[in-house]
Amino acid sequence: MISKIKLAPWLATIGLFVFWEVVCRLFSVPEFILPTPSASIAAMIEYWPAIWQNAFYTFWVTMVGFALAVIFGLALGLVTGASAVVYSAIYPLLVGFNSIPKVAIVPVLVVWFGIGTIPAILTAFTISFFPIVVNVATGLATLEPELKDVLRSLGARKIDILLKVGVPRSMPYFFASLKVAVTLAFVGTVISETVAGNAGMGHLMLTASSSFRVPLVFAGLLVIAAMGVGMYVVFVLVERRFVGWAFRGGDNG
Amino acid sequence: MTAFVELEQVTMTYGGPGIDTVPAVADASLTIKQGEFVAMVGPSGCGKSSLLKIVSGLMPADKGITRVAGEPVTRPLTMVGMAFQNATLLPWRTTLENVLLPLEVSRTHRGSFRRKKAEHLETARALLKTVGLEGYEDHAPYELSGGMQQRASLCRALIHAPDLLLLDEPFAALDAFTREELWGVLQDLWMQRKFTVILVTHDLREAVYLADRVYVVSKRPGRIVYERPIPLARPRTLESTFDQDFVDLVHKLRDHIGEVRAS
Numbered sequence: 001m002i003s004k005i006k007l008a009p010w011l012a013t014i015g016l017f018v019f020w021e022v023v024c025r026l027f028s029v030p031e032f033i034l035p036t037p038s039a040s041i042a043a044m045i046e047y048w049p050a051i052w053q054n055a056f057y058t059f060w061v062t063m064v065g066f067a068l069a070v071i072f073g074l075a076l077g078l079v080t081g082a083s084a085v086v087y088s089a090i091y092p093l094l095v096g097f098n099s100i101p102k103v104a105i106v107p108v109l110v111v112w113f114g115i116g117t118i119p120a121i122l123t124a125f126t127i128s129f130f131p132i133v134v135n136v137a138t139g140l141a142t143l144e145p146e147l148k149d150v151l152r153s154l155g156a157r158k159i160d161i162l163l164k165v166g167v168p169r170s171m172p173y174f175f176a177s178l179k180v181a182v183t184l185a186f187v188g189t190v191i192s193e194t195v196a197g198n199a200g201m202g203h204l205m206l207t208a209s210s211s212f213r214v215p216l217v218f219a220g221l222l223v224i225a226a227m228g229v230g231m232y233v234v235f236v237l238v239e240r241r242f243v244g245w246a247f248r249g250g251d252n253g
Numbered sequence: 254m255t256a257f258v259e260l261e262q263v264t265m266t267y268g269g270p271g272i273d274t275v276p277a278v279a280d281a282s283l284t285i286k287q288g289e290f291v292a293m294v295g296p297s298g299c300g301k302s303s304l305l306k307i308v309s310g311l312m313p314a315d316k317g318i319t320r321v322a323g324e325p326v327t328r329p330l331t332m333v334g335m336a337f338q339n340a341t342l343l344p345w346r347t348t349l350e351n352v353l354l355p356l357e358v359s360r361t362h363r364g365s366f367r368r369k370k371a372e373h374l375e376t377a378r379a380l381l382k383t384v385g386l387e388g389y390e391d392h393a394p395y396e397l398s399g400g401m402q403q404r405a406s407l408c409r410a411l412i413h414a415p416d417l418l419l420l421d422e423p424f425a426a427l428d429a430f431t432r433e434e435l436w437g438v439l440q441d442l443w444m445q446r447k448f449t450v451i452l453v454t455h456d457l458r459e460a461v462y463l464a465d466r467v468y469v470v471s472k473r474p475g476r477i478v479y480e481r482p483i484p485l486a487r488p489r490t491l492e493s494t495f496d497q498d499f500v501d502l503v504h505k506l507r508d509h510i511g512e513v514r515a516s
Contacts, residue, residue, distance in 0.1 A: 146337040146421075153309050154413070155331035155360030164358060168345050245345045245393060 065124025077136025139170025263317030300475025334410030
């Protein structure tokens with residue numbers, strides 16, 4: 001049963017690629033509309049030096065933006081979740097800010113910081129920041145009232161309640177949000193690179209598509225997806241390492 | 254023995270007194286002696302839990318006077334132990350660490366916690382042993398059954414040797430056998446240490462088994478409508494719950510609950 005569960009994601013992924021290949025060949029879809037996965041992989045091999053260089057750039061830009069999002073998201077989440085007043089004051093602002101399409105702020109960032117790395121970092125940051133804040137704040141704000149009563153009836157200080165109960169309790173929410181946030185961070189970086197970049201996967205794919213090298217575009221998409229999945233897996237492992245208790249000693253324990 | 258907990262004409266409405274809100278507690282007066290075990294019974298939602306919150310100072314009353322140990326209650330008391338229907342153990346701590354929590358955070362102990370850690374560990378292990386959790390000190394809460402979690406929760410409520418123990422339906426979520434077993438555990442602890450207890454429950458047998466005195470609370474707004482001493486000898490056993498005087502007491506209380514519900 002467990003081996004079936006472990007096999008399933010690989011089979012599903014391979015299945016999707018086979019389906020995609022078959023459809024393209026069966027209907028003779030032109031390569032500049034939808035290249036086959038084999039053509040995309042061939043393009044990946046052919047242009048590997050360029051892809052590698054740009055992928056590495058996109059990766060570290062994403063990681064810097066994501067790291068900022070973790071630091072600020074955790075800090076703001078703790079402040080927001082610890083105080084009901086701050087929570088109600090900041091929440092609408094956060095939701096409003098999160099509703100703004102990040103592609104719309106890239107031009108502004110370019111005006112402020114010029115074309116290049118900084119707008120990409122900031123876009124990754126702004127897009128991955130929100131789920132972290134919301135999750136950490138939720139973890140803190142949903143403390144059981146009975147537990148709060150137990151602690152208050154001991155004369156516990158707010159800071160003790162926060163450090164001994166609130167923060168550990170919000171950690172599963174925090175680590176869960178990292179998995180989502182890291183994939184969003186890639187989206188942010190690539191958006192910025194596409195709109196106003198001179199390097200990175202977004203820039204590479206834009207250049208490739210403007211010269212109708214569509215298999216290269218798809219190769220780029222596959223590489224970004226692979227990086228996203230890779231980082232997601234990393235944070236799944238981190239989550240199990242640090243908040244294994246939240247999984248109730250199931251098969252993750 | 255002097256009055257330890259005193260309520261005089263206490264009225265409390267959630268969110269403060271309003272024009273058309275029904276108070277949770279109305280004109281409640283009661284006196285509990287030091288070391289006495291008192292139970293409050295009544296229909297659900299009748300304000301029994303609110304009485305506990307008033308006594309503990311977690312929620313201020315609108316009217317009336319609340320005194321504990323001779324002092325008026327104006328802010329949360331700090332020598333109280335509490336346990337609820339939900340054990341609320343912290344899932345990332347072991348059983349032993351959960352029991353130690355009050356000593357880490359309470360006003361009286363937090364300053365000396367590190368210094369006296371060895372001593373505290375000793376106390377906590379001894380207490381866990383009394384409730385039958387020896388060998389489970391390093392288990393995580395999710396590895397314990399509901400009854401064991403509730404035992405650990407009782408230990409957490411008692412680790413700092415509080416003078417007053419407030420119990421809000423602590424056994425309500427347990428199966429009947431475990432519940433009756435824990436009555437015995439609680440009675441043993443109380444007979445050893447003689448802290449004052451207020452137990453809120455809607456199980457009349459539980460009230461008669463454990464308490465020295467039972468108060469019946471009316472449905473909302475909660476008023477104390479009946480008071481009944483339970484003069485049965487201790488330690489009470491599960492066998493004794495089938496004795497005629499035990500059964501009579503339960504019936505007597507049931508009649509009063511029936512009146513309260515019908516009114």
